[in-house]
Amino acid sequence: xKIPLSYTPIDPKALERAVACVADTDHLMLVQSFESQLxxxxxxxxxxxxxxxxxxxxxxxxxxxxxxxGDMVIAPTFTYIGSVAPIQYIGAKPVFIDCEPDTWGxxxxxxxxxxxxxxxxxxxxxxxxxxxxxxxxxxxxxINDVCRHYGVPTIEDAAAxxxxxxxxxxxxxxxxxxxxxxxxxxxxxxxxxxxxxARSAAIAERARFLAAFARHAKPYYHYSEVGFNYRMGPLNxxxxxxxxxxxxxxxxxxxxxxxxxxxxxxxxxxxFLTEQKGFLASRWVSTITFEKKINIIDFQLLENExxxxxxxxxxxxxxxxxxxxxxxxxxxxxxxxxxxxxxxGTAMTDAEVHLVATKVAQVVG
Numbered sequence: 001x002k003i004p005l006s007y008t009p010i011d012p013k014a015l016e017r018a019v020a021c022v023a024d025t026d027h028l029m030l031v032q033s034f035e036s037q038l039x040x041x042x043x044x045x046x047x048x049x050x051x052x053x054x055x056x057x058x059x060x061x062x063x064x065x066x067x068x069x070g071d072m073v074i075a076p077t078f079t080y081i082g083s084v085a086p087i088q089y090i091g092a093k094p095v096f097i098d099c100e101p102d103t104w105g106x107x108x109x110x111x112x113x114x115x116x117x118x119x120x121x122x123x124x125x126x127x128x129x130x131x132x133x134x135x136x137x138x139x140x141x142x143i144n145d146v147c148r149h150y151g152v153p154t155i156e157d158a159a160a161x162x163x164x165x166x167x168x169x170x171x172x173x174x175x176x177x178x179x180x181x182x183x184x185x186x187x188x189x190x191x192x193x194x195x196x197x198a199r200s201a202a203i204a205e206r207a208r209f210l211a212a213f214a215r216h217a218k219p220y221y222h223y224s225e226v227g228f229n230y231r232m233g234p235l236n237x238x239x240x241x242x243x244x245x246x247x248x249x250x251x252x253x254x255x256x257x258x259x260x261x262x263x264x265x266x267x268x269x270x271x272f273l274t275e276q277k278g279f280l281a282s283r284w285v286s287t288i289t290f291e292k293k294i295n296i297i298d299f300q301l302l303e304n305e306x307x308x309x310x311x312x313x314x315x316x317x318x319x320x321x322x323x324x325x326x327x328x329x330x331x332x333x334x335x336x337x338x339x340x341x342x343x344x345g346t347a348m349t350d351a352e353v354h355l356v357a358t359k360v361a362q363v364v365g
Contacts, residue, residue, distance in 0.1 A: 002306070003355070005309060005341060006185040006186075006344055006345050007345040007347050007348075008189045008346045010239075011242065014243070018030070018239065018241045019235070019238050022238075028234060030234040030238045031234055033237070033241055034238075034241050035050050035195070037240075038197075038240075039197075042170050042173055044170065044173045047197070047200070047204035048195055048196070049195065049198070049204050050231070050232035050237060051194040051211055051232055052192060052193060052231060052232055053082075053181065053183065053194045054179055054181025054194035055085060056211070056228065056230040057179040057180070057194035058086045058129065058155065059228070059230070060228070061196055061198075061203075062086055062090060062126075062155070063206075064177070064198075064204075064206040066126060067092050069091030071093070071125070072093050072125040072126065074095045074097055074111065074114060074127070074128040074152075075094050075095070075129045076096070076098075076105070076106045076131050076133075077098055077099070077315045077316045077326060077332050078098065078099040078133065078311075078314055078331075078332035078335065079133070079315065082181075084321075087129075094324050095118075095326070095327075096314075096324060096325070096326040096327070097111050098110055098326075098327060098328040098330070098332050099335070100139070100329075102139070102276055103133065103137065103139060103273070104134070104136060104273060105136070105137070105143075107329060108145075108146055110327045110329060111128070111146050111327075113327060115146060115149075115150045119150060124150055125152055127152065127154070127155055130143050130155070130156060132157065132161035132171050134273070134281075134285055134287050134341075135161045135281050135282030135284035135285075136273055136281040137164055137165070137166040137171055137279050137280070137281070138156075140166050141167075154175035155175060155177045155178070156172060156173075156175040158178050159179065159180060159181035159183075159186075159194075160181065160285075161281075161282050162247060162251075163188075163247055163250075163251035163282040165279075165280040166278065173199075176199055176200065177196060177198050177199075177203060178197040180194055180195045181193075181194050182195070182236070186284065187251055187282060187284055188250060189240075190232065190237060190240035190243075191236060192236055209227065211227070211231050212227065212230075212231055213227040214226065214227025214228075251283070254282070254283045254285075254286075254346075255282075257283070257286060258286040260350070261286045261288070261342055264357035264358075265288060265357055265360060265361060265364075269291060270289070271289045272286075286341070286342045287311060287339060288360075289335060289339040289340075290338045290339070290364075293337040294338055294340070298363050299340055299360070299363055306343060306355075306356055306359060307343060310336060310340060310341075311336055311340065314328075314333060342360070343356050
């Protein structure tokens, strides 16, 4: 695409400089350095475990919290499948909760209803996963209050929310365990990677152990359980080291793109996800919604090589999760039918942002 949805160009010289720092040492020093730098960026007393993807980070987080086959895990229906697929990997069962309209995050009241019913049945879930949608923090005070009441641990899927905050606390640290993605399309990327952020050293060490094939620290290969090959590669970590110092600059650029879109398109009746008091969104991609259902084909501006996508199709409507319990209020379905993601990216020029806004305005009429 001439203007892709979310693109970050590779900076070969930055990668070369990061690698040169460990040219004569153990290359795993790059991974350790990246983890230390991420913890420093968050500026909170957390333990960081890097992984090869955000999805594997969620998988490890669930396992570290003791989720096993047959257990129930509450998850958002309005999200990317990477947030919930790990539940299936384990053999656990998802229970989907719809979103609320202010942040598009998990609806705390529906979560309360769900947990109350599960408590009555004496089968509480082993964990709750909630997502900071498109980089907007969820209503974490309410979510955490409900989960604490029932003694259920939470996982914050902050895949795209690095740089966002909630009442002054950085996204990724808003629950007991947080998860980031550093996929190729993220604002800060390692071109394939993720991370677990845990307040508990025990949870972090359990995740780290499982990520390295669950190999015991012995002078020979010794295993008491099956682990995974989920570690981040050193070159991925090296690129992350070069990019984390630029995080604030990159996030500011995407937030500015959002403001350009909002200024140009709000007068046409197009709606934007606004920040509530105390919420700071990373604006990974700019999103818009319309008053009524749209025809996505109208916005597939291929003749101009502009990439746009609908908002997420809810998980409870996906064939792969057919029959899974779901507590819904219709918000996620309305968003899917009437919403779009607009191009947002480090490499976008001001002219390209204005071009996208102009083309959307022309379609809307």
